[in-house]
Amino acid sequence: MVLQATLMLFGSFFVMLLAGVPISAGIGIASVITAIMSGMDPAIFALTAAQRCFSGVDSFSLLALPFFSLGGNIMNKGGIAKRLVRLARLLVGWMPGYLAATNVLANMFFGAVSGSSVAATSAMGSIMSPLEKDEGYDPNYSAAVNICSAPTGILIPPSGPLILYSITAGGVSVAALFMGGYLTGLLLGLSVAVLAIYLAVKKGYKSSQVKEEASTLKILVDAVPSLLAVIIVMGGILGGIFTATEAGVVMCLYCGLLAVLYREMNFKTFYDLLADTMKSSATILFLIAASSIMSYVMSYSGIPAAISSALMSISSNRYVILLIMNVFLLIMGMFLDLTPAVLIFTPIFLPIARSVGMSDVHFGLMLITNLGIGSVTPPVGSCLFVGCGVGHVKIEGVTKYIVPIFAAMVVALFLITYIPAISLLVPYLCGLVPSMWW
Incomplete structure (x- = not known):
């Protein structure tokens, strides 16, 4: 019965995906x-499903998602991204293929303030692609580096997906997840940077020959207000001054103030940003409501327990179980958006991760x-499509890079999986988790 329900649930879901039905529907x-x-009795199920939909989105914590999304959009259009790119180029201009390294570092900076990989892909791609083209970089190589470095933005806090995981997991500490995201995001970014520089050396790309019109001091001073957003948000959360949701509001106000001071955003642009944020937030909330029904059906059918038993019957070794989970999720990530x-x-x-001794924070990261x-x-990678669009390249050309x-990112993933201290060291030092080991 459980096997039949599992096949029916996921089989029908993937059939509809292939047919082009929207994911939430x-x-x-x-x-x-x-x-x-x-x-299940249709009348009882209809009533329960309606209650689940409402309770799934009736959360104060969920308000953090639209606020952080709006903050990221303001940064993209408000002149903040350009200042972060100049800082990144200043720091890594001595490297071979420095523009690719600049792209990676700028995505990490932008992710540290916006928390959105898609926003980072769009913002950095639109800025870096013309610069790299002018210096003779292969557009496919440039786009690939931009696409692969963008996911650091969902690990280095603040991060919308980490907030979503916290809510879905039943209230895992957002502060602990945020602090754990620093080393994991840095490791993922480093893995991309190493391969990008290696490929740049093979292709003969040189270090920077650009003479900046602005002085080093001016570049640093221009970037400080943007980076200060991270200190304000994380300092407020860790200091207990405001919650993650309130931090999103503070971030929007701060970034809006910077955009006004930089004079790079008008009322029409701001209206468009609000409209885009409203659409993306509505999509996420609809997904959460629909997923609340799926969670109820899975619990009623005993699907999570059956999958857990099936995994445990394959092996009782935690390393093997985590390997199977990672391979499965990597495959599913090719067909499903992150949310x-x-x-x-x-x-x-x-529950499977808990049964093998993995902490909720470590599993979330x-x-x-x-x-x-x-x-x-x-075929469904959001960063892939956005990166190819802003880079004006085709997917088949980017794939070889x-x-x-x-492969380097997967190596970083397994290091994060099997070395808990990478995820838990910083939260442990901050007193947010009891241990940094199994």
């Missing part, structure tokens, strides 16, 4: 089909890293 329809075919994947797979795999890597792979960088 596919989740809801698959849940309804499975519930009815499993013998629905977090909502679907957290309730399935978190492993999950988000894994699904972030999925955002650079076809993405493959080796993807």
